[in-house]
Structure formats: C-alpha cells, structure tokens
Amino acid sequence: MSQPSALELAQALIRAPSVTPEDNGALDVVADALKAAGFAVSRRVFSEEGTPDVANLYARYGTKSPLLLFAGHTDVTPPGDEASWRRPPFAAEIVGDELYGRGAVDMKGAIAAKIAAVLAFIRERPDFKGSIGFLITGDEEGPAINGTVKLLEWAQARGETFDHCLLGEPTNPERLGEMIKIGRRGSLTGRLTVEGVQGHVGYPHLARNPIDGMLRLLTALKAEPLDGGTEHFDPSNLEITGVDVGNTATNVVPGRARAVFNIRFNDIWTPQTLGDEIRRRLAAAAGEEVEFELAFDPTNSPAFLTQPDDFVELVRDAVEAETGLRPALSTTGGTSDARFIKSACPVVEFGLVGQTMHKIDERVPLADLERLTAIYRGVLERYFAP
DSSP states (O other): OOOOOHHHHHHHHHTSOOBTTOOTTHHHHHHHHHHHTTOEEEEEEEEETTEEEEEEEEEEEOSSSOEEEEEEEOOBOOOOOGGGSSSOTTTOOEETTEEESTTTTTTHHHHHHHHHHHHHHHHHOTTOSSEEEEEEESOTTTTSSSSHHHHHHHHHHTTOOOSEEEEOOOOBSSSTTSEEEOEEOEEEEEEEEEEOBOEETTOGGGOBOHHHHHHHHHHHHHHSOSOOOOSSSOOOEEEEEEEEOOOOOSSEEOSEEEEEEEEEEOTTOOHHHHHHHHHHHHHHHHTTTOEEEEEEOTTOBOOEEOOOOHHHHHHHHHHHHHHSOOOEEEOOSSOOTHHHHTTTSOEEEOOSBOTTTTSTTOEEEHHHHHHHHHHHHHHHHHHTOO
16 A cells, blocks of 8 residues: 655645634644554643643654654644635645645644654664654644643653654745754743723822833833844844733823733743842832732743754754755744743744744645655654664
C-alpha cells in the first residue's frame, strides 16, 4: 500500500474543521497514518474545570534512544468571514500552485510534511538506531491548558524521555529557509485599575478623575526602555492593549479606569523580577496622589533559549542543503508550545512561511510543502546517521 504524500495529508487535515478546541477528525488523520507505519499511538483527552476538553495524541516508533520528537498542533483559529475566502477555508482546494485552507501554514502543512518525511524514512531505514515520537495537541490556539503541558506530563509519567524536539510552527518571514526559532520571548500581561470619585463634570471639586492618574501611570511604564536586549533577544517591549472607563456619558467623571498591557520580554527577566520592576515604576509614579491596583495574569510565560549546539546546526544544515539559505537563529514572534517542551528537552522550531497564517485565504505553495518534507527528511538522515 502506498504511503500518503504531504499534500494528501495536508488536504485531509485541512478538511477536518478543527477550530480550537474542536478536533472534528484531525487527529484521526494523524493516527491512521502513523498506525499504518507501525507507530504505537495513544489518544488522550484532558479536562479541567472551566476549560474545554481537548483531544491530544502521542505516538512512538522504536524503543531505543535517542528519541527525536516531532511536535505540533492540529487546532486552528476561526476562519472569519468565510464568504471573503477565495476558496472555502476547509475545502483544501488547490488554486494554481497553492493549497488553500485554514491551517495550511499554521500548522497542518508542517504536520503533514513531518509525517510524510517520517514515513518515507522508516520505509527505507526501518532498523535505524533510535526512536521517533509525535506529540500533537488540539489546544495550542486556545488556552493551552489541556494540551501540550498535560500530554508531556502523561508521557513522562509513562517513562518517556526525549532527547530533542523539532516543532513545526511557521518560522520563516518571507522565504522558506530564512529562519529557525531557538527560543521565545516571555509574555507578561498586567491589569491596572485606578480608583477615582465619580461626579458631575461641572463640579470637578466633588470628583476625582481616574483617567488623569491612569495617564500618569501608563506614561511612566512607557517612559524608559526596560532593557537594551541581549545576544539572542531583542529589547523587551511593553504595549498598552486596552484602556476602558465604562462611561457612555459626556458629563460624568468616571469612578474607575482600567488598562491592560502586555510585555514581551527577554532572558534578562523572569516574570517575577519583571513584575517587581513594573510595581516599582508604578509606585514611584503614583506617589501619594494616585490610588491603583495591579494584577498579573496567571498564564504568563518565561523567556527561554535553546543554546546553539550540534542539534541546532544539524537542523540548519538540513535547511541549507534543501533551500540554499543558511537560516538565521531567532527568538522573535509570539509564544508557542515550545515554552512547555523546553522543560523536557532542547527544542527548536522550523516550519513554513508565515505570511498568511491566521488570515483570510491562508495558503501554502505546493513547492514549499515538498521542500519542507525534504528538510524534515534531511533532519532525520543526519540525526540518525549510521
């Protein structure tokens, strides 16, 4: 029986409308392909009060070390206005030389390329020295509570130990081969409340406008850079993402102002030390005049870095051999599940070009899908070299 190609697998995955946290058959595509190749496949559904149940998959071929782990997610973001798509978002249609569909880039295309590469590698070298694993979640685009974290805990409780991991997030800005992610900035979300006294704008002596205090505090947060960056990270960046007073009247001084900010920070900081610095700045700006409260979201994540080593160079070599480009080592972009995997083993990320991820008409060039499959195959050949 012939093995499915990366294109066939990508189309099957896209046709499963797995908008997070729904699976709708996406993991069946992964499980069926891996089982046919001799993988031991485990399906796990994790739950937590107040969050949706999430389907996940772990699979392994072989029993010896080293164990190379391929990680990723089959859940996708909502397609938005489906009538605005050139082709239906879950039809997986080919237009010209591109495959259209939600998840084509982020990251069903990469999962398909990984599976196709692994199946071809095992067919030609069934007795390679080591093991290959797949760790696939349905919760990366969602709360990330019932996915990779719990699947890792479950696998490690069974005695699974991982040597290295390759995550297939779309890492390339414009051309396949440009960039590998060897780390990610941390993320810290703060929620700031300033108390005032509600009153009539015509009688300001009877009111206290919290907006004045909020402007003072937010200005202090943005006034000075947090740092100048490090060898592998850009400077930390604070962005104010929301300000609200809940006031629809034009003649009323509001009684409370709220703001939300997010900081993407480098390895100078931990969430704790950065939180302390934010509190210090706010306290200094508030003095005795501004009454405020500050809370940080519990889902904040630290920055991490996979030190450039032989594995990183191995992946770079595989990319360069296929594309002719020596990929830059980067820590830019948002968060990914690599922030969880890094505690289990060294992890690097390499996938498709991210130009259309999360957008209307998300799509991947067919040539990139083929080349990514070849790159993953090159990683396998180098990693398990005789």
